[in-house]
Amino acid sequence: MAPLGHKWRDSELSNRRTRKQGNVTTEALYTDTALRAWKLVITQLDQMFSSMNDEELRREVAPGRNRVFYLMGHLTAVHDRLLPMLGLGERLHPELDDDFLTNADRVTADRVAPEAVRLAWSEVNARLTAAMAALPPEEWLKKHGAVSDEDFAKDPLRNRLAVLQTRTTHAGFHAGQIRLALTKG
């Protein structure tokens, strides 16, 4: 398949740090560190998906468990939803929800081809990661779209940064499963 669209240059992060002065620079270190952890797991998933052909994508991660194909669509749909949740724009692929989020694997027949899911995965993560990298540090401490003003006032840790971090863990959770479907060695 074609090279994936989201290879980030570390210089993007460095530029952002050095172009601002004083305290903002320090704040950017916190959010850039979180973004790097996100990019690491996305890159790991990219490498695993790229190493598998469409037939291998249909493997279950363990007997009777989700197929890699389902998890690729699931992660794409979850990350697509982060665009509005973090105030970064409209969703790109809401059509994935039925097959990969609302329903468990194999409840519906496969309606989206593997190549389309691969492209959606790359497109969504490229768009999302670029938008996140452009978000000023202080914006990360604002509330995310799925919490009310009242609840956020009670708990300021329900911020956008928390969403990034729990989604990074979630991506890692499924990366660990997908790893089991790869040939050993």
Next chain:
Amino acid sequence: MAPLGHKWRDSELSNRRTRKQGNVTTEALYTDTALRAWKLVITQLDQMFSSMNDEELRREVAPGRNRVFYLMGHLTAVHDRLLPMLGLGERLHPELDDDFLTNADRVTADRVAPEAVRLAWSEVNARLTAAMAALPPEEWLKKHGAVSDEDFAKDPLRNRLAVLQTRTTHAGFHAGQIRLALTKG
């Protein structure tokens, strides 16, 4: 087994935020958010380990793959190493490395009993998480113990916070695998 030692009160985080003034408060929001993500995955692992008896711990996460028992010891050893790496103290259980870090699963005979690994898991994470919660925000941006001064000068994202975040993803990676060994439902 006995209740686990590391149930954190959110009030600990809140107290830390409100007790300081001005900019430090904002900086604590970044690090407290990262700590909450860590605690979430540790709690998730606690619940999975507590739900399994010693026989269930011996299940493989997928055919021919690591046993849950091995992953519990592996995560304990990796987290134990964070104590010196983050400048938070001496290791508690270096004796786990041989069986759970240096060697792959089943290369050596099981020399540590499941109950001992359960206790080490709880002890290490309780000690580590308490020490991390007490670390002032600015300390998180300092270099970790496995990077040289020179390399850190080139790349300030090789800080302690990055270690916390990549280890959170790592814990999530294995949590996803362990989840496969639980009874479905």
